[in-house]
Amino acid sequence: MSVNVVTHLNFRGDARAALTFYRSVFGGEVAVVTYNDAGNVQEPSEADQVMWGQVTAGNGFRVMAYDVPSHLPWDQGENAFFVSLRGRAAEEITAYWKGLSDGATIIQPLGPAQWAPLYGMLKDRFGVTWVVDVVGEYTAP
Template identity: 70%
Template sequence: MSVTTTTHLNFRGSAREALDFYRSVFGGHTVAVTYKDAGNVQDDSEADWVMWGQVVAGNGFRVMAYDVPSAMPYERGANPFFVSVRGEDAEEISALWHRLADGSNVLRPLEPAAWAPLYGMLTDRFGVTWVLDVAAPCNG
C-alpha cells in the first residue's frame, strides 16, 4: 500500500490557464474535469471552470488545481492550496483520515463521491486543509 501527496492549488476561474502554464514549464500532460463534466454545476457561468485538474510530468512534477466556486469564500492568496493525499486502499485512507481528523474542522466528511470511492476534506488543528481520497480510474 502507498499514498502520494500533491500540492492542490486553488483559483477562481483561472485554474485551466494555470495548469496549462505549469505544463508548459515542467512538461507532462494536463487533465481537467469541469463542473459541467462532473454534473456539479451550481452557477451556469462557472460550468466550464475546473472542478479537478492536474499536471503530471515524467520528471516527477505533479500539481493539482481547481476553481473555487463563487458560492464559497475565496480570497486570492489567502488559502492558495490544499494538500491532497491519494491512495488506492480505502482502509488505509480511512485510517489516515481518522488520525488527521483529531481536533480538525471537517469540511466534507470522508464518504463516497461521484468522482471517487471515498473523498473528504478537513482543516487540521494547525490550519492546513487536507483532501483525502481513494483513486478512481480517469475516463476523461
C-alpha cells in the same frame, strides 16, 4: 508503502490557465474535469471552470488545481503556502526557474545559498509562491 504529497492549488477562474502554464514549464499531461463534465453546475457562468485538474509529468512533477465556485468563500491570501520544487541537477532546476519566471515577481533571485547549491523564490503570474532549489548537504555555521 509510500505516500506522495501533491500541492493542490485553489483559484477563482484561473485554474485551467495555471495548469496549462505549468504544463508548458514542466511537460507532462493536463487532465481537467469541468463542473459541466461532472454534472455539478451550480452557476451557469462557471460550467466550464475546473472542478478537478492536474498536471502529471514523467519527471515526477505533479500539481492539482480547481476553481473555487463563487458560492464558496475564497481569498488568495498572502503566503498561505509555498510550492517547493527540489531537484538534484542545476541545469534542470535552472530551466524550470526560467519557465516559472515568465511574468513572475522575483522574491529571491536564483543563486547559491548556505543550504543549497542553488536557491530562489518567486511569485508566479498566478500569485503562487515557489521555492526552488537544488538539493545539497546543509552545513551548519
